[in-house]
Amino acid sequence: VVLTDENTSIHCLPYFKSNYLQELPFVHVEITQGELYKNIGEVEKLWERWMHEQVDRQALIICLGGGMVSDAGGFAAGTFKRGIRCIHVPTTNLAMCDAALGGKTAINFNGIKNQIGLLHQPEAVLIDPTFLQTLPERDLISGFAETLKHALIADHPFWLTLKNCDVLQASTNLSILLKSAQIKLSITEQDIDDRGIRQQLNFGHTVGHAVEAISLESVHPLLHGEAVAFGMVAEAWISTKVSELPTNELKEICATMTRIYAKTNFNLDLDNNNLLLLMKQDKKNTEARITCTLLTNIGQPEIAHQVDEHLLREGMQFAMDQFAA
Ligand SMILES: NC(=O)c1ccc[n+]([C@@H]2O[C@H](COP(=O)([O-])OP(=O)(O)OC[C@H]3O[C@@H](n4cnc5c(N)ncnc54)[C@H](O)[C@@H]3O)[C@@H](O)[C@H]2O)c1
Numbered sequence: 001v002v003l004t005d006e007n008t009s010i011h012c013l014p015y016f017k018s019n020y021l022q023e024l025p026f027v028h029v030e031i032t033q034g035e036l037y038k039n040i041g042e043v044e045k046l047w048e049r050w051m052h053e054q055v056d057r058q059a060l061i062i063c064l065g066g067g068m069v070s071d072a073g074g075f076a077a078g079t080f081k082r083g084i085r086c087i088h089v090p091t092t093n094l095a096m097c098d099a100a101l102g103g104k105t106a107i108n109f110n111g112i113k114n115q116i117g118l119l120h121q122p123e124a125v126l127i128d129p130t131f132l133q134t135l136p137e138r139d140l141i142s143g144f145a146e147t148l149k150h151a152l153i154a155d156h157p158f159w160l161t162l163k164n165c166d167v168l169q170a171s172t173n174l175s176i177l178l179k180s181a182q183i184k185l186s187i188t189e190q191d192i193d194d195r196g197i198r199q200q201l202n203f204g205h206t207v208g209h210a211v212e213a214i215s216l217e218s219v220h221p222l223l224h225g226e227a228v229a230f231g232m233v234a235e236a237w238i239s240t241k242v243s244e245l246p247t248n249e250l251k252e253i254c255a256t257m258t259r260i261y262a263k264t265n266f267n268l269d270l271d272n273n274n275l276l277l278l279m280k281q282d283k284k285n286t287e288a289r290i291t292c293t294l295l296t297n298i299g300q301p302e303i304a305h306q307v308d309e310h311l312l313r314e315g316m317q318f319a320m321d322q323f324a325a
């Protein structure tokens with residue numbers, strides 16, 4: 001079964017078919033594109049269609065798309081008949097470097113991102129930058145946030161090569177994509193069950209996920225990576241207060257993020273009480289205290305910091321001021 005969304009049906013399936021599937025027979029199933037549809041309703045439609053097509057336990061689901069397709073498709077595959085095999089063919093840089101790797105799958109539920117999910121490892125992940133030729137610039141730049149994050153949590157020299165880069169070139173460059181993907185893989189491989197150091201990958205995401213969820217209800221929703229870029233600035237500021245990130249490194253991080261995300265409209269209502277409520281729902285928390293992954297230096301993360309609400313508010317205000325400046 002080849003699973004696509006409305007956009008990857010048009011832009012990616014013809015190339016995938018002629019270059020990779022060739023004469024192999026397959027069933028094509030399409031889901032509705034966009035984060036709003038990463039929900040149980042869309043997954044139900046998949047299960048129904050698969051039953052209709054008599055998909056059995058020997059079947060292979062090929063998720064051809066961005067993180068939405070690998071998250072929802074991987075979740076549907078992992079639950080259907082107690083789990084059938086899947087392969088991810090990511091078509092966004094975000095999915096190539098992040099979402100398609102590591103086996104986490106999820107759907108959003110009751111307004112909370114990735115609330116319902118399971119670990120279901122793909123049999124393989126195929127990275128082919130040709131797919132990126134049709135990806136809108138805004139998505140490319142957004143997805144690059146995860147690569148910046150990988151450098152910030154794991155590899156200072158990599159950060160130095162990225163911080164002044166041309167974002168459109170860097171986000172489609174195979175060696176940068178692979179380096180970024182390898183950082184994600186090496187962290188997830190050390191912590192398959194997501195009990196420890198995998199939380200390093202959450203840098204920028206405590207704030208980022210909350211901001212993304214709030215903005216999904218607004219007229220100008222942020223993309224995942226844009227929200228994470230905002231979250232990284234907020235959490236880098238918090239790192240200077242809690243985990244001794246040097247202020248010159250904070251400045252460097254802010255300079256790069258505000259340059260790359262200069263055109264993003266971070267028009268957020270920081271007084272929205274739901275922001276902190278959303279952070280309290282975060283799966284990383286213990287005893288309802290909000291937990292963040294922070295930096296002690298660029299390249300050196302520290303997981304499981306409990307952060308006071310006033311610091312989170314101030315961190316978000318700091319990020320807002322940086323992007324507004
Ligand atoms: N499971 C994980 O570990 C993990 C990690 C990071 C992010 N995620 C999830 O990934 C999702 C974001 O991923 P994304 O940014 O890839 O989103 P996406 O899948 O929604 O893709 C973004 C947009 O680009 C379109 N598109 C995709 N490939 C295209 C191409 N080659 N040409 C033209 N259009 C194309 C899509 O149809 C969509 O409109 C979020 O749901 C996030 O929660 C999951």
Ligand SMILES: [Zn+2]
Pocket residue numbers: 098146205224228
């Ligand atoms: Zn992310």
